[in-house]
Amino acid sequence: MSSxxxxxxxxxxxxxxxxxxxxxxIAWFNVHGIAHFETETGLVGGAAYxxxxxxxxxxxxxxxxxxDAVIFGAVGGPRWDDVPYDKRPEAGLLRLRKDMALYAxxxxxxxxxxxxxxxxxxxxxxxxLDLLILRExxxxxxxxxxxxxxDLGNGQKRAVDTQVYDxxxxxRIARIAFELARTRRNQVCxxxxxxxxxxxxxxxxxxxxxxKDGFQDVQLSHMLADAGGMQLVRNPxxxxxxxxxxxxxxxxxxxxxxxxxxxxMLPSASLGAADAKTGRRKALYEPxxxxxxxxxxxxxANPIAMIASFAMALRYSFGMVEWADxxxxxxxxxxxxxxxxxxxxQAGMNQVGTAEMGDAVLxxxxxxx
Ligand code: IPM
Ligand code: MG
Numbered sequence: 001m002s003s004x005x006x007x008x009x010x011x012x013x014x015x016x017x018x019x020x021x022x023x024x025x026i027a028w029f030n031v032h033g034i035a036h037f038e039t040e041t042g043l044v045g046g047a048a049y050x051x052x053x054x055x056x057x058x059x060x061x062x063x064x065x066x067x068d069a070v071i072f073g074a075v076g077g078p079r080w081d082d083v084p085y086d087k088r089p090e091a092g093l094l095r096l097r098k099d100m101a102l103y104a105x106x107x108x109x110x111x112x113x114x115x116x117x118x119x120x121x122x123x124x125x126x127x128x129l130d131l132l133i134l135r136e137x138x139x140x141x142x143x144x145x146x147x148x149x150x151d152l153g154n155g156q157k158r159a160v161d162t163q164v165y166d167x168x169x170x171x172r173i174a175r176i177a178f179e180l181a182r183t184r185r186n187q188v189c190x191x192x193x194x195x196x197x198x199x200x201x202x203x204x205x206x207x208x209x210x211x212k213d214g215f216q217d218v219q220l221s222h223m224l225a226d227a228g229g230m231q232l233v234r235n236p237x238x239x240x241x242x243x244x245x246x247x248x249x250x251x252x253x254x255x256x257x258x259x260x261x262x263x264x265m266l267p268s269a270s271l272g273a274a275d276a277k278t279g280r281r282k283a284l285y286e287p288x289x290x291x292x293x294x295x296x297x298x299x300x301a302n303p304i305a306m307i308a309s310f311a312m313a314l315r316y317s318f319g320m321v322e323w324a325d326x327x328x329x330x331x332x333x334x335x336x337x338x339x340x341x342x343x344x345x346q347a348g349m350n351q352v353g354t355a356e357m358g359d360a361v362l363x364x365x366x367x368x369x
Contacts, residue, residue: 003036004318007067009044009060009096012080012089013291014301014354015073021303021358022071022310025327028362032369034323040067044096045075045089045291055092064096065282069317071310072096072286077293093286097137100282102270103169104176105137105249106312107288109236109256109266114335118261118344121233126259131239132180133256135249136173137270139165140199142246165199165245170206172273177243178215187219187240191228191248203245229255253288263289264302264343267309269316283317285309295342299353302341304331307361323369330364337364 006026010019026037042060043051051057055075056064064070075089085091096102111119111129119126144162151157177188190207192200204222211220223231225248231238232255244252257266266289272282287305295301308331315324339360340349352360 001033001036002318003038004068005066006037006039006313007060007063007070008039008041009056009064009070010041010047010073011045011075011092011291012047012077013074013293013296014289015045015075015291017296017299017301017354018287018303018306019071019073021354021361022306024358024362025307025310025365028365029323034369035318035320044072044092046077046080046083048092049080049083049087049089053087055087055089056095061095061099064100064284068280068283069313070096070100070284071313072284073306074287074289074291076291077296079293089291094142096284097270098143100284101138101272102282102284103136103138103273104173104271105135106180106269106271106316107133107135107249107253107256107266108268109133109253109260111260112265112332112335114332115261115265115344118346119259120261121236121259126236129236129259130184131236131256132184132241133249133253134173134177134180134241134243135253136165136169136243136245137249138246139169140246163197163199163245163247165202167202167206170203171210173243174207174210175215176271177241178211178218178220181218181241185240186217187221189221189223189228189239189242191223191225191242191244191252193225193248195224199245207243225252228252232256232259257288262302262343264305264341265308266305267312269309269312271316281317283313285313285317299355300342301354302343303354303358304341304361307331307358326368327361327365330361330368333364333368334360 010016111126116123116127141163144164149159192203194200270284311324311327314320338350
């Protein structure tokens, strides 16, 4: 039986609660002898700041680097609004992404049949939706230097963020887009703004060159990112894989997420380069939703995105594709049976809390497994 090391970073707000449900799923895999997951738990975000004065400690960074996968909850909350900028909760997540070189962020947006009416769009537009946003995660304006506010001395200040992309960064994310498309409907739409940004000009040029370099079987199209946002709400089913930069990916993935009815439903995977010897990629799995401080500690949070993020770990880190499918099917079946947390509640359904939802998914997994 394969043995894997997981680092759990529950973080802040609803993070620890939804992580609690994933722990049940992990324990289920261990008890049934399907795989052996060893877990360690660390601190990130405000929780880490309160304990060590940093958004993540060097010791927890070492554990993350040494793990087969990091399972991440959520960070942030009003309690830490006034901490220094480089120690804010989000800095912990950004350090994990940057230091582990997790450049490929996979954000699927899938509409579960039971939830098609929860979308802000009409059912026919979203029913059966299954798209994947591939966001570049370690470059662009998030990390480009200079990044600063300077005092101009005349009562004015100047803020600068730098959008910067090198050829290799665009090439490697484009390759992943084409490879993922081949496992799906074989279409990639690349989004940038070459009409106003030099980084957009290079992005488009490199994506076209990479496409010619062995991926011509994949259908490639291009869209300006603003038009892409418009098309995502006009006719989202036209898309299969969307590949885009760090900032556009941040925005477009929130738009895509809402098409599915709730941010509480969506998982994500952040992957690094494949190791030359083992073929393994460094990896972090996290729900797309945030720490939702308003509902934290009340047992109300929807654990589905967190559980589905663990399913992505099974799929992309551990080669357990059948088990990943079974977890995803268990989630769909649980929704089909009418279980709903508050964020996705509909008339006539059975409203439950975090733990009951986790137990219901586990019961479905048990029945299928
Ligand atoms: C996300 C979040 C993060 C981001 C924040 C928490 C730094 O919005 O993962 O989409 O902007 O990347
Ligand atoms: Mg975001």
